[in-house]
Amino acid sequence: MFDGLGFQAKSGDFVSLTGKNGSGKSTFLRVLAGFIPASEGAMGFSVDGESATGVARDSFLMVGHMNGLKPAFSLRQNLQLFSRLMTGRHIDDDSLLEAACTFGLAALLDESVQYFSSGQRHRSALTRFCLVPRQIWLMDEPTVGLDAENRQALAGLIQRHIACGGIVIAATHDPMGVSGQTLNMDVFRPTGNPSVDEDWL
Amino acid sequence: MTEFLDMGGYAAFVWTAYGLSASALVWLLVSSRRKLTASVVAVDAARARRKGDN
């Protein structure tokens, strides 16, 4: 899929992954999250200087194309549930309200998610970043289906997160309005013959 | 000879058992062999095409 990819992100960094469809952006995010074991190479983490063997999975937070919402519940229940599943803590109502306002979902809090449009579902999924305090954010094409106002809200959210030491890695096609490192995945397309084991040719 | 074939009255069972076993195993042998030779031909053809491409 890709090889020879090496990159370094330290707290306070924003990395946007660009590249054509199928260049491995989503796969790379899933490798970072630990879902896919990298066939070769390794991920190194260092926590205040010395290298930690591996950062626990629960310091990552990821949003993908699917939004992980349960249609049987209302948005409030879904968000409450997400917080409890990720941190084990109940969120009081006004911070929940504040989180929902970031993407203009305050009015829909008590609506069942079943009737949400795909844009509203996507924004509900993005709200998770306001609920769960985790350092490393992985986003797979977060700006899809967002209007200008919500893109602005997302950029603001990311800026606030990296300002206080977070790391955000986002795979995207269009610019996110946040300054930071850009990683073009096409550069890491396997050189010469396709990335396939010689023995099997 | 016929006495042997009769198998003490159990001819039907003994010969069916041996016949079925033999035919199943031979069929597996032959079909595996035929598929193998077909795949060898296919691999050689694919390799030839690859050589032609690059």
Add this chain to the structure above:
Amino acid sequence: MSSMQTVSHGSVFFSLVNRDIKLAWSQGGGSLLAIGFFFIAVSLFPFGIGPEPQVLARIAPGVIWVVALLSSVVSLDRLYQADYEDGSLDDLALSPLGMLGVATAKVLAHWFSTTLPLALAAPALGILLNLPDNAYGPLVASLLIGTPALSLIGSVGAALTVAVRRGGVLMFLLILPLYVPTLIFGVGAVDAAVTMTDPLPHLALLGATTLIAFVVGLFASVAALNLAME
């Protein structure tokens, strides 16, 4: 910002169990389906075998146990697939529980919401099949001890077929052979009670099968889920 408050795994675990139980009992959930199937399938047998009470009494334990197996498989194929399809399986993988905790919570939720009600509904069906009076206790006891194995081994089948469209049918082929020991010891216990012999050794063997299912079921499910998420 990034200071990790201590995460109480217990409350994460039980909120996942709670969530799954609510989902199972909500309108799209599987447990009402399974209990309905359990009732209908058992009541079909008298139509097939005839209403003579002695005949029904003789086959009652076997029929109830076999249909309990089938009903649990009916509700199991959505155990992980529902979360896989809407993306929450990826979120759960990032929860502090880790995949083993997630699988345990989901199996516990499935057992509580679906297979346990089957055990509790069994006496009602015992009446339908004219089950001898002294067999009700051992029937429920054997189902209570045996049903966790149904959810555990079923979870392996559900995790293996999570990425398979129409995996439900394949699940029956994968899991039912593995249910044989639980079925044999379960029905053995009830038959022993009916024939006035001691059901305890059967229940003990049934318990042993369930314990083995705990270990095999959970680790195999985690392996299968990690494979599906790749």
Add this chain to the structure above:
Amino acid sequence: MHRFANPAQFNRLADVVLPWAIGLTVLLSVAGLYYALFSSPPDYQQGESVRVMYVHVPAAWMGMFVYMVMAAASFTALVWRHPLALLAGKAAAPIGAIFTALALITGMLWGKPMWGTYWVWDGRLTSVLVQFFLYLGYMALWQAMEDEEKAGRAASILALVGVVNIPIIKFSVDWWSTLHQPASVMRLDGPTIDGAMLVPLFLMAAAYQAYFVVVFLWRMKLEINNRKLSVMRQASLQNTETQMEVAG
């Protein structure tokens, strides 16, 4: 890739073993059949029908043996991500399934003259039946997913769960059959095996074993070739894509 993972190396090894295996299979089959049909004595109770045992018992043994081979291959494939071991499972399964099916059929053909019915819920025969379903489940899982690599590894997990459960199933079925066994039914392999009967039994078992090696190696080479074909097809797909980009 460690030593055995290289398909070319495997093919070389297979080409060395195959002629011997084929020769052995032929030799053992002829000797086995001769002893089984001609020079071993009929059983004093079952008469000539005991000769069915010489195809029944080896088939049951092989059914069990091949499942163990599949489980070992699955373990290697899962723990060390060994592509050849994954293919070994796929190559072995159909052979094991056919052996198990033959064991069931010959078991019935043997039961009929003795008990008057084709199917008897005897403990061993029933375990072979359950094992047959395990084979079906394994093979069905291989075809269930588009991505063959994932399907293979899912089937490997099932094989390991199966192999752990086989002794439990065997125990519960034997326990169950003794529970429900009317005293008069004779056990499947007769009260005692007469010494002269051991010779054909082991010869046939060895013939089946050699036969398995031959067909297994052929099917392994077949699976390797199929894998090569799909890899080459994938590679040429990527090539045309890059060529179009370059041209475009």
